[in-house]
Amino acid sequence: MFHYMDNAATSFPKPEEVLAVMEHFFNNTGGNPGRSGHRLSLKSGEIVYETRDLLAQLFNIEDPLQIVFTLNATMAMNMALSGLLKPGDHVITSSLEHNSLARPLRYMETKGVEITRISCSPPDFQISLEELEQSIQKNTRLIALMHGSNVTGTIFPLKEIGKIAKKHSLYFMVDAAQTAGAYPIDVQREGIHMLAFTGHKGLFGPQGTGGLYIDPRLKIESFIRGGTGSLSEEDRQPDFMPDVLESGTPNAMGLAGLSAGVKYILKEGIDKIRGKEEELTFFLLKGLKEIDGIKVFGEESVKRRMPIISFLVDGVSPSTVGEILDDEYNILVRVGLHCSPWAHESMGTIPEGTVRVSLSYFNTEKQVDNLIKALKEIVKEEVETS
Ligand SMILES: Cc1ncc(COP(=O)(O)O)c(C=O)c1O
CATH class of the missing domain: 3.40.640.10 (Type I PLP-dependent aspartate aminotransferase-like (Major domain))
Structure with missing residues (x-):
């Protein structure tokens, strides 16, 4: 699945x-x-x-x-x-x-x-x-x-x-x-x-x-x-x-x-939907922060941001990260410019863009956990081969 x-x-x-x-x-x-x-x-x-x-x-x-x-x-x-x-x-x-x-x-x-x-x-x-x-x-x-x-x-x-x-x-x-x-x-x-x-x-x-x-x-x-x-x-x-x-x-x-x-x-109720998304975002940001070699963009407080997180993995292009997540871990994220070249100019991420994870009310903590584990392995592999 x-x-x-x-x-x-x-x-x-x-x-x-x-x-x-x-x-x-x-x-x-x-x-x-x-x-x-x-x-x-x-x-x-x-x-x-x-x-x-x-x-x-x-x-x-x-x-x-x-x-x-x-x-x-x-x-x-x-x-x-x-x-x-x-x-x-x-x-x-x-x-x-x-x-x-x-x-x-x-x-x-x-x-x-x-x-x-x-x-x-x-x-x-x-x-x-x-x-x-x-x-x-x-x-x-x-x-x-x-x-x-x-x-x-x-x-x-x-x-x-x-x-x-x-x-x-x-x-x-x-x-x-x-x-x-x-x-x-x-x-x-x-x-x-x-x-x-x-x-x-x-x-x-x-x-x-x-x-x-x-x-x-x-x-x-x-x-x-x-x-x-x-x-x-x-x-x-x-x-x-x-x-x-x-x-x-x-x-x-x-x-x-x-x-x-x-x-x-x-x-x-919007409060319940937002609450669940904030919780998942919190877990995701916390997990990403613990991985050396990942740079996360945007506001740190989940109260002031959406469950949409763009990041880069040192030494691995966003498109390669997306491909590995899809092919090897069955995790579907979006990579690239996300139809927003102006935003990427502001972030300094032209031309390759970022990896973007966007969560919803129907995602689970377990899924976020699996994503973090997958990213840890991708980073480890990069360190070992470089
Ligand atoms: C901020 C923002 N505005 C507008 C749109 C366009 O939405 P739609 O393709 O449904 O028209 C998107 C789609 O990703 C979006 O993220």
């Missing part, structure tokens, strides 16, 4: 309920949501609405209809940036961002949008709130940041950043791809105007699900138009949420699975 430790890429396994609900949808529901008006279409529509409602509960969103479903966080952020920004606008971001934000921002730069990237440096890779505030210009329109880093495990202080955004009347967009489901996120308390999330990581849903919450005071222009099941007599896009931004048949079976994932999180 293998140990899956690549949950930052996608969570695995999922709670049993997720598959059960998707199977039930496949066998019994099947209709196109909000389209045909017959019982199976209505049932499917109810399931999609229930998913919106559960996510609204999870993120303390007042009106579930302000959530637009997308394929993933990447699509959500592209929708947000292209629908909001105009040439001449200025955006503040950080040097830890994933390519799903970095690349659309780079693209927007070619269209006349100005970008300031705040450097997040070792040892903790935290963002400087002073620098953030000092970077605000007359034309600043948006602060666009991740909540948690998929490379360094850094967690940004949303509430404090939200306060700065509010003080300067700026929009605040958060990429919650890594934190949704495992950290409390409250769009009202944290002053978030747009929240991008993906369904297949901490929310325990299937791949191909995700979404964007949009503050009701904000108008986002759509880059896609088409059938919504509403106002079918008109050839113009409805102007109400979520239909204005949600065209074409959604991934209803996937959203059924996502609803089961969110229900599971609400049932278990």
